[in-house]
Amino acid sequence: MGDPRDFKFIGLCLAIGLAACGQQKTDEDKSAFSPAITAEDLAAHSAVLASDDFGGRPPSGPMADKTITYLVNALENMGLEPAFGDSFTQKVPLVSIEAAPDAVLRVAGDAQTRSYAYGSDMMVWTTRVAEHMAIKDSELVFVGYGINAPEYGWNDYEGIDMTGKTAIILVNDPGFATQNPDLFDGNSMTYYGRWTYKYEEAARQGAEGAIIIHQTAPAAYPWSVVENSWTGPQFDLVRPDGNAGRVAIEGWVQERVAQQIFADAGLDFDDLTKAAQTPGFKPMTMGLTASVAVKNSIETSQTVNVGGVLKGASHPDEAVIYTAHWDHLGEGPAVDGDKIYNGAADNATGIATVLEVAQKMAAAQKSPRRTVLFLFVGAEEQGLLGAYHYADNPITPLGKTAALINTDVVLPLGEMKDITVIGLGSSQLEEILADNIAVDGRSLTPYPNPEQGFYFRSDHFALAKRGVPALYLDTGTEHITKGRAFVAKAKADYVAHRYHKPSDEIMPDWDYSGVVLDARAIHDVGWTVANSDRWPHWYEGNPFRAIRAESADMRP
Incomplete structure (x- = not known):
């Protein structure tokens, strides 16, 4: 992506010393944890949050x-203020909403009607809060990748009224399909x-x-993931509108x-995929109709977001946010007799990282100019729901x-020569990060599998799509002594054997020294801003740049 930097964003505090900015703090630090970011504190927080006592x-x-x-x-012990009025x-x-597994998708044309089974052939559901939902004789329209992107000059819906119709859509986007960098x-x-x-x-x-339409390569997961995820x-x-x-x-x-x-419609699937x-x-209207009905079981519940703020000294109505999700999967199907899905790397270590950043900022002698949440x-x-609720x-x-x-999924593998930025090339926050870690001889590295779209699969995305510039980091790719192969093997082992499994537990060989460096780096980025x-x-070409521009009048 061409990303012209329209200005080099270097915070004044880096040039004159971070401690010189802001207002003197007088509140006593009441926490038993060190005001510095330490491996011992990171390990202590992680061990508690990932213990069986917390039930996953x-x-x-x-x-x-x-x-x-x-x-x-x-x-509270850090001396932070409640984020939500008088509450943390x-x-x-x-x-x-749970769909009954007896739904049948029927696709009808002039010559015949075919029926497709739930699970093995298709998955259908509704996000509308209703016990019954259906479409009947809805005209099928192939809309390519289903994209309307003005900044790319692309509109797969151009010239058609979709009212009452059902869109048939290819997964991923034309860039991945063609491998054309332009x-x-x-x-x-x-x-x-x-x-x-x-x-x-x-x-x-x-x-x-x-x-x-599911295709394994562009989706980045097999059909079994679709079937299991939506069951x-x-x-x-x-x-308010029940979706x-x-x-x-x-x-x-x-x-x-x-x-x-497509064959029943007299169309060639491969040719139309290339055309898209x-x-x-x-x-393209397909000359076919679809009918399907779903029956739902509906229950309501509640979770919470937890937040503390360090009030800004001169501009408390402006904010910087650090996020980490506190939840994991709780208990689930037992594996080797263990039914607690502890979520040590996902995301106890991420929570610990943000707590350590908060501890360091709360103990600073001067409060920042802007509020930090x-x-x-x-x-x-369950789908970034707490983050979406906060965005609303x-x-x-x-x-x-x-x-x-x-901060999400932090593997303590020791010190790295780099930091991985998921979605590298997105915003000017990366320049601040690069400047901060350069003093330690470290560099930024792109996520090695960008086609998997991980930037869009964690909590920051809920606010990024509303225009807020967001930075999402991952453990680096090159260990200072053990090299790249060690890191690649460790990450692959985690994904294959521990991710979203009861075995995602604190490991005896974890080395938090690299997490300390990364935590200090994100502390310095947030403190600078x-x-x-x-x-x-956002850089030119990013789809969220125009959304951000819509709120320009709110900023001085």
Whole structure:
């Protein structure tokens, strides 16, 4: 991506010394933890939060309450103020919708009607809060990648009224499909490649249904992930309209099913897929209709976000946010007799990192110019729901939120020569980070598998898509003595054997020295922005730059 830097964002505090900025603090540090960022404190927080005593930190229930109490006590002991009025917690109302597995998708044409089974052929559901939802004889329209991106001069819906129709959509985006670096972002998945965007855009276009064609390579996961992920209760926020603004039916179909549907329509699936990868593609009515009905079981529940603030000395109405999700999966199917999904790397170590940054800032002799919010969001594992709720109900308007720094899945593998930036090339926050770590001889490295779209799969994204410049980091790629192969092997082992499994526990060989360096780095980025009068921006070509510009009048 061409990312012209329209100004070099270097905070004044780096030039004259961070301690010289802000207002003197007088509150005594009441915490038992060190005011410095230390490996011992990181390990201590992580060990408690990932212990069996915390039951895998589910989003609600007694073990959730225990986690929330731990976080609130930690923030209080640092001397931080409650983020939400007189409370450290923000209620997040949730609804779960579970579709009965007996749904049948029927696709009809002049010659015949075919039926497709739930699970093996397709997955369908509704996000609308209703016990029954259906589409009947809804006209199918192939809309290519289902993208409307003015900054790329691309509109797959151009010239068609989707009212009452169902969109059939390819997964990912044309850049990945063609590997053309000049088309979208080449191999790197853009926001427009995410399945979440495709359903949202179909709704904006007035469609009645939206069905994505699953293909393993562009999706970055096999059909089994689709089937397992959308089986059982699906959580969402409780919204005033009951999600009436979403399409009635959302879903996926297997690629073989799509090929058969296209053949029944007298269309060549491969030829049309290639056509959809070229500029000027036009949506195509298929001469077929779809019908499907879902029956839902609905329950409501509640989780919370936890937050503490360090009030800004001169501009308390402007904010910098640090985020880490506090929840994990709780208890689940036993593996080797263990049913507690502890979530040590995901995300006890991430929580510990933000707590350590908060501790250091709270103990500083001077308060920053802007307010700093330390936000521990709930229900991330259910779809970033706590983060989305905060985005809808922020304590500081998002237009006056200068930056967000997110920490999620931190592997303590020792000191690295680099820091991995997921979504490298997104915003000017990266320049601040690069300047800070350069003094230690470290550098920024892009995430090695950008086609997987991880930038869009963690909590910062809920605010990024509303325009807030966001930075999302990962453990580096090159150990200072053990090299790249060691790191690659350790990460692969974690994903294969511990990620979202009961075995994601504190490991005896973990080395927190590298986490200390990364925590100091993100501390310095946030402190720099919090003590500056400048506003980091998204780079040219980023899809969130225009959204940010809409709130420009809110910023001096």
